[in-house]
Amino acid sequence: MNKGFLVIISAPSGAGKTTICKRLLKRKPELVYSISTTTRKPRRGEKTGVDYFFLNKQEFEKKIKKNQFAEWAIVHSNYYGTLKHFVDRNINAGRIVICDIDVQGGEKIMKVYPQAVKIFIVPPTWEELEHRLRFRATDTDNVIQRRLKNAEKELKYLKKYKYCVVNDSVSIAVKHIESVINSEKLMISRLKNINNFFKKG
Amino acid sequence: MNKGFLVIISAPSGAGKTTICKRLLKRKPELVYSISTTTRKPRRGEKTGVDYFFLNKQEFEKKIKKNQFAEWAIVHSNYYGTLKHFVDRNINAGRIVICDIDVQGGEKIMKVYPQAVKIFIVPPTWEELEHRLRFRATDTDNVIQRRLKNAEKELKYLKKYKYCVVNDSVSIAVKHIESVINSEKLMISRLKNINNFFKKG
Numbered sequence: 094m095n096k097g098f099l100v101i102i103s104a105p106s107g108a109g110k111t112t113i114c115k116r117l118l119k120r121k122p123e124l125v126y127s128i129s130t131t132t133r134k135p136r137r138g139e140k141t142g143v144d145y146f147f148l149n150k151q152e153f154e155k156k157i158k159k160n161q162f163a164e165w166a167i168v169h170s171n172y173y174g175t176l177k178h179f180v181d182r183n184i185n186a187g188r189i190v191i192c193d194i195d196v197q198g199g200e201k202i203m204k205v206y207p208q209a210v211k212i213f214i215v216p217p218t219w220e221e222l223e224h225r226l227r228f229r230a231t232d233t234d235n236v237i238q239r240r241l242k243n244a245e246k247e248l249k250y251l252k253k254y255k256y257c258v259v260n261d262s263v264s265i266a267v268k269h270i271e272s273v274i275n276s277e278k279l280m281i282s283r284l285k286n287i288n289n290f291f292k293k294g
Numbered sequence: 295m296n297k298g299f300l301v302i303i304s305a306p307s308g309a310g311k312t313t314i315c316k317r318l319l320k321r322k323p324e325l326v327y328s329i330s331t332t333t334r335k336p337r338r339g340e341k342t343g344v345d346y347f348f349l350n351k352q353e354f355e356k357k358i359k360k361n362q363f364a365e366w367a368i369v370h371s372n373y374y375g376t377l378k379h380f381v382d383r384n385i386n387a388g389r390i391v392i393c394d395i396d397v398q399g400g401e402k403i404m405k406v407y408p409q410a411v412k413i414f415i416v417p418p419t420w421e422e423l424e425h426r427l428r429f430r431a432t433d434t435d436n437v438i439q440r441r442l443k444n445a446e447k448e449l450k451y452l453k454k455y456k457y458c459v460v461n462d463s464v465s466i467a468v469k470h471i472e473s474v475i476n477s478e479k480l481m482i483s484r485l486k487n488i489n490n491f492f493k494k495g
Contacts, residue, residue, distance in 0.1 A: 213482070215491045218490050218491065219490070219491060219492055219493045245492075248492060251491065252482065255481060256477070256482065257480060257482045257485055258480060269480055271473075272472075272476040272477045273477045275470065275473040275477070276457070276473045276474045276477030276478070279458060279470055279473070279474060280456060280457055280458075281414070281452065281453065281455060281456060281457065281458045287452070287458075289418075289419050289420070290419065290420060290423075290449060290452070292420045292446055
């Protein structure tokens with residue numbers, strides 16, 4: 094059995110990260126999706142342990158105090174976070190955990206898991222990203238400008254990652270991520286049964 | 295265009311390295327095979343620049359003195375070596391160069407090319423390697439014993455490499471090496487046009 098590991102996938106908004114992660118998990122059911130914990134109310138059909146782990150504010154804050162989160166943040170007045178316990182349990186069982194996370198969360202989680210595989214998804218060019226962000230036609234100019242500024246800031250995080258996957262085509266991007274994961278599994282530092290190859294006694 | 299790089303593939307004798315490298319190069323004609331230089335006489339049908347670069351002893355020794363080899367060795371009274379110029383020229387043109395080399399040569403060449411991708415091929419288990427080496431039935435017990443001792447020594451080089459590919463099936467092993475090469479191409483440290491993704495001006 095190989096050692097398990099964490100894969101952190103981040104991207105600037107508009108790069109297509111979530112679509113790619115969903116497709117990846119569908120193609121490789123042996124990968125474990127890192128389920129976030131949140132204090133936001135479950136939407137219709139959402140189940141705890143599937144979509145999110147749902148906690149109330151008090152429970153969440155207790156876990157923050159006990160340092161049980163690999164990262165957490167407040168978004169629109171709700172807490173969101175990744176429990177170390179969830180990641181550790183799966184990694185220790187030899188599984189590969191896929192964490193689809195924004196750049197700020199990614200930066201925090203890679204401090205807790207320095208051995209994680211860090212993948213950054215980018216659009217083919219800045220012009221293409223601009224085009225995609227502008228294309229959501231319902232938005233006002235103000236919203237678009239803010240989004241572009243944001244994407245520009247997010248892109249600067251690229252250098253904190255190890256691999257860069259260009260999302261020109263979703264299916265090719267997914268195959269690239271599969272290559273990265275397969276290749277990382279072959280790293281000698283991730284091998285468990287290295288002594289199998291050697292003469293006994 | 296990506297940066298080119300060198301891939302060093304080594305293995306203990308009997309692991310099936312040469313078969314795997316041949317298959318890999320057939321499947322991926324864009325990869326460049328690292329052609330060795332030698333002072334041994336060309337065999338029937340061998341061409342300089344295809345099978346080897348053939349030089350006489352004097353020419354070879356001149357290049358040694360000029361420090362033009364990334365590695366060289368004497369085998370059965372003939373010189374064999376890898377010219378830096380050949381590797382550099384291809385890497386600088388953005389190509390990926392595959393160097394099929396024994397562990398001693400591998401150790402030398404990785405000092406000259408520390409950024410190289412280092413792959414070690416192993417048999418599934420020590421018992422399997424022993425079986426394969428014994429199976430060449432024409433050999434005397436002495437020859438077999440020497441070969442096993444050698445393989446044991448060669449296996450110790452594993453830890454100098456980054457990736458370990460188990461040769462249980464040749465076609466799977468080749469696919470694993472393809473994954474590694476693809477994945478290494480996606481490494482941010484190997485990207486050339488990183489500024490494409492950023493806003494201009």
